Amino acid sequence: MALNLPNWVWVAFGFVGQGLFSMRFLIQWIASERQRKSVVPVLFWYFSLAGGLVLFIYAIWREDPVFMLGQGLGLFVYVRNLHLIRRERRRAHDLAPPEPPQAP
Numbered sequence: 001m002a003l004n005l006p007n008w009v010w011v012a013f014g015f016v017g018q019g020l021f022s023m024r025f026l027i028q029w030i031a032s033e034r035q036r037k038s039v040v041p042v043l044f045w046y047f048s049l050a051g052g053l054v055l056f057i058y059a060i061w062r063e064d065p066v067f068m069l070g071q072g073l074g075l076f077v078y079v080r081n082l083h084l085i086r087r088e089r090r091r092a093h094d095l096a097p098p099e100p101p102q103a104p
Contacts, residue, residue: 003061014058021051042085049078 024047031041052074059067 010058010061013054014062017051017054017058019051020047021055023047024051042082045078045081045085049075049082052078 024044027047028040028044031039031044052071056068056071056075059071
């Protein structure tokens with residue numbers, strides 16, 4: 001069930017996905033330079049997921065099983081990392097001591 005769009009629209013869509021996917025490297029580089037150590041910010045995983053999803057859809061349109069497999073497997077990694085980050089933040093929040101009440 002391919003959308004009946006002109007080829008140039010699909011190619012533009014693919015370039016948008018590649019742009020999103022490539023931005024993650026710029027985000028990671030800037031974050032690492034700011035902290036003067038290698039870090040992987042959460043935004044890296046969101047751009048990975050967004051770019052990977054767009055590229056996966058583009059690969060389906062291209063009917064390219066190699067491209068689909070490569071992007072499809074990556075999507076699981078990105079979602080899993082975001083899940084682990086969310087779980088870690090929730091656990092840290094639950095373990096944090098309660099804040100003292102504010103004076104009126």
